[in-house]
Amino acid sequence: MAGSSFLDRIDRSAALWALLVFAVAFGFRLFGVGWALPNADRWWSLHPDEPVNIRAARAVDPASLSFTPGFYNYGTLYLTLSKVAGSVGEAYAGRAEGMPEPVARDRGFLLGARILGCLAGAGLAVLVFLILLPRSNLVGAGFGAAFAAFAPGLVVHSRFATVDVPAAFFLVLSLYWAFRLIPPECSPEPTGPEYLRFAAWSGLAAGASAACKYSGILVLAGLAVVVLARRTERSWQALGIGF
Numbered sequence: 398m399a400g401s402s403f404l405d406r407i408d409r410s411a412a413l414w415a416l417l418v419f420a421v422a423f424g425f426r427l428f429g430v431g432w433a434l435p436n437a438d439r440w441w442s443l444h445p446d447e448p449v450n451i452r453a454a455r456a457v458d459p460a461s462l463s464f465t466p467g468f469y470n471y472g473t474l475y476l477t478l479s480k481v482a483g484s485v486g487e488a489y490a491g492r493a494e495g496m497p498e499p500v501a502r503d504r505g506f507l508l509g510a511r512i513l514g515c516l517a518g519a520g521l522a523v524l525v526f527l528i529l530l531p532r533s534n535l536v537g538a539g540f541g542a543a544f545a546a547f548a549p550g551l552v553v554h555s556r557f558a559t560v561d562v563p564a565a566f567f568l569v570l571s572l573y574w575a576f577r578l579i580p581p582e583c584s585p586e587p588t589g590p591e592y593l594r595f596a597a598w599s600g601l602a603a604g605a606s607a608a609c610k611y612s613g614i615l616v617l618a619g620l621a622v623v624v625l626a627r628r629t630e631r632s633w634q635a636l637g638i639g640f
Contacts, residue, residue, distance in 0.1 A: 520566050527573060565606075
């Protein structure tokens with residue numbers, strides 16, 4: 398049916414495969430997520446960026462609409478997400494025996510922020526699967542998702558409270574929406590409103606990537622290539638909306 402979304406057209410088995418991709422990628426990342434967390438003998442993480450990121454994240458207070466951490470090496474979206482995830486971890490991670498209370502809070506906060514990275518890494522693998530599925534088949538999409546799920550660099554960085562993998566997730570999300578502008582063969586072209594909406598979502602995801610790590614804004618080049626490679630009467634309008 399013209400105008401139907403991709404998610405409406407894929408069958409239930411493909412959706413279950415996407416859930417499986419997420420579960421496997423997320424579970425694989427959880428192994429090792431506790432590496433070098435603060436403990437009773439060592440009160441800090443061994444990753445050099447994590448203490449700095451956590452201090453900046455703690456300075457953000459979403460409940461009070463305060464998003465000025467006084468630290469601008471990265472955009473504040475990542476710091477805000479880390480504050481939320483870290484606060485959950487701080488509340489529920491528990492306290493190890495012999496660990497001072499401030500160290501226990503830092504450990505829980507750091508664990509929550511690391512799990513945020515695991516979620517972003519697993520979500521990235523699902524996006525790769527969804528990008529490839531309509532242009533390949535279940536096997537091809539599965540291979541692509543497996544590369545994203547088990548690539549050593551992506552796995553390792555997903556286990557740290559750092560900005561890289563959340564920024565990469567939003568970057569790939571931007572590409573996912575950009576690719577929706579060019580449907581695979583035998584699929585209906587997006588309608589006018591859909592075309593502009595997909596471009597807007599691609600631009601929004603690019604902005605979210607840049608709000609984690611400033612260089613993420615460069616993914617707008619991907620949207621530009623897609624729009625200009627298959628020009629329509631709405632191409633310039635879509636490009637403007639995306640930017």
